[in-house]
Amino acid sequence: MLLTDIFEEELQSSTVFRDESKLSAAYVPSSLPHRTSELRELIRLFLGVMKNPCKMSQQVILSGSIGIGKTALSKCFGKILEEYAKAHKINLHYVHVNCRRKKSRFLILREVVHHFNPTVPHRGYSPEELLHMLDHLLESQNIHLVLALDELDFLLRKNDESLLYDLIRWTDEQLNGVQRVSLILIVRDRAYLKDLDAGTLSSLQNNHIYLAPYSAFQLKDILQERAQESLLDFAVKLDVINLIADIASERGDARFALELLWRAGKYADRDRITSILPEHARLAKADIHPDFRKDIFQELSLHHRLVLLSIIRQLKKHRAAYTTTGSVEATYNIICEEYLETPRKHTQLWEYIKDLEQLCLITTKLSGKGVRGKTTLIGLPDAPLFLLENELQNSLRSVKNDT
Ligand SMILES: Nc1ncnc2c1ncn2[C@@H]1O[C@H](COP(=O)(O)OP(=O)(O)OP(=O)(O)O)[C@@H](O)[C@H]1O
Numbered sequence: 546m547l548l549t550d551i552f553e554e555e556l557q558s559s560t561v562f563r564d565e566s567k568l569s570a571a572y573v574p575s576s577l578p579h580r581t582s583e584l585r586e587l588i589r590l591f592l593g594v595m596k597n598p599c600k601m602s603q604q605v606i607l608s609g610s611i612g613i614g615k616t617a618l619s620k621c622f623g624k625i626l627e628e629y630a631k632a633h634k635i636n637l638h639y640v641h642v643n644c645r646r647k648k649s650r651f652l653i654l655r656e657v658v659h660h661f662n663p664t665v666p667h668r669g670y671s672p673e674e675l676l677h678m679l680d681h682l683l684e685s686q687n688i689h690l691v692l693a694l695d696e697l698d699f700l701l702r703k704n705d706e707s708l709l710y711d712l713i714r715w716t717d718e719q720l721n722g723v724q725r726v727s728l729i730l731i732v733r734d735r736a737y738l739k740d741l742d743a744g745t746l747s748s749l750q751n752n753h754i755y756l757a758p759y760s761a762f763q764l765k766d767i768l769q770e771r772a773q774e775s776l777l778d779f780a781v782k783l784d785v786i787n788l789i790a791d792i793a794s795e796r797g798d799a800r801f802a803l804e805l806l807w808r809a810g811k812y813a814d815r816d817r818i819t820s821i822l823p824e825h826a827r828l829a830k831a832d833i834h835p836d837f838r839k840d841i842f843q844e845l846s847l848h849h850r851l852v853l854l855s856i857i858r859q860l861k862k863h864r865a866a867y868t869t870t871g872s873v874e875a876t877y878n879i880i881c882e883e884y885l886e887t888p889r890k891h892t893q894l895w896e897y898i899k900d901l902e903q904l905c906l907i908t909t910k911l912s913g914k915g916v917r918g919k920t921t922l923i924g925l926p927d928a929p930l931f932l933l934e935n936e937l938q939n940s941l942r943s944v945k946n947d948t
């Protein structure tokens with residue numbers, strides 16, 4: 546059978562999905578069951594800004610653990626805010642920047658400036674110049690900016706608070722003038738904010754919205770609503786939804802719940818049946834590690850992925866808890882051959898390792914006794930290696946097909 550025939554056959558085969566993309570991490574749902582009170586709180590905090598956008602600004606912290614709707618809540622709120630502003634002819638913009646992807650003060654500011662002026666060149670400006678440019682843009686077009694800094698933990702973990710200081714100082718300087726910038730700071734762990742200086746902290750502390758993990762009952766509602774959008778009628782019964790909600794309720798994590806539903810749907814498609822069975826949900830559970838976010842792989846460059854694969858292969862081969870940079874480099878060179886890529890130089894490799902650590906995909910520590918000299922030991926969080934390797938290999942296949 547030709548490869549294209551297999552592809553055609555798969556395309557034609559029955560599926561439980563109406564629209565798979567509605568279960569993806571990137572999709573922002575139009576309603577957020579069980580987050581109405583938090584949304585209301587956010588709206589209340591911003592009422593002053595909405596009524597008098599140039600006389601007031603606001604700073605709010607959204608916090609809570611993984612997958613509990615911080616990003617979704619902020620984006621939904623941003624949409625409501627912009628719709629209200631448009632209807633009332635207020636020049637207010639909501640800009641959402643992910644600090645894990647844009648991992649420096651410069652990249653974040655450039656993203657914000659680009660939102661207003663896409664023709665600004667990618668290079669040639671310092672962060673101070675970008676800040677100045679933004680100031681000018683907001684002033685000349687009479688804009689109030691609501692800036693959501695998502696996954697801010699990544700910036701704070703790097704001890705790069707300067708952007709936050711810049712933005713807060715900027716607002717302070719405008720105390721009696723026109724207020725141009727409001728902030729929504731999104732963090733998993735509020736502890737990272739405690740190292741900020743007292744002045745900055747005190748202006749933030751009062752407006753804190755904590756999102757609690759979801760119960761099984763709440764996850765059931767979220768899953769049911771999303772199943773209606775993403776799956777065909779009768780493709781999933783209530784007992785399967787309940788089972789998935791129960792599995793994910795241990796962590797209260799909606800992302801994990803939705804991914805389980807998607808995976809279970811894939812197993813039903815594989816078995817060529819039109820309804821997801823409890824066994825498919827169980828299989829899905831065995832496949833997914835809740836701490837590990839598939840979408841992070843999609844954001845890594847090809848060589849970041851190759852380095853990560855080298856680390857996984859090393860640890861697998863030696864059944865070890867840690868490996869060394871030297872061993873990783875040797876494996877990386879072989880893997881580059883396998884993927885027909887030219888290996889990057891040693892210093893670049895070291896940068897990749899630091900980036901992967903920053904993203905919490907790996908851990909590093911200095912060796913103690915027993916290893917010659919001082920060397921960096923590289924380990925992985927507790928997701929099983931075979932899961933990581935499978936996911937990574939799939940993602941490498943897709944990135945290579947795209948190039
Ligand atoms: N109340 C809800 N109703 C519907 N979908 C939800 C709800 N809460 C979360 N989700 C969905 O769950 C997934 C994870 O939510 P989100 O990305 O907002 O989590 P997060 O708190 O930002 O997690 P992280 O800390 O990992 O960034 C998304 O697909 C989101 O649409």
Ligand SMILES: [Mg+2]
Binds near residue numbers: 617695
């Ligand atoms: Mg998020």
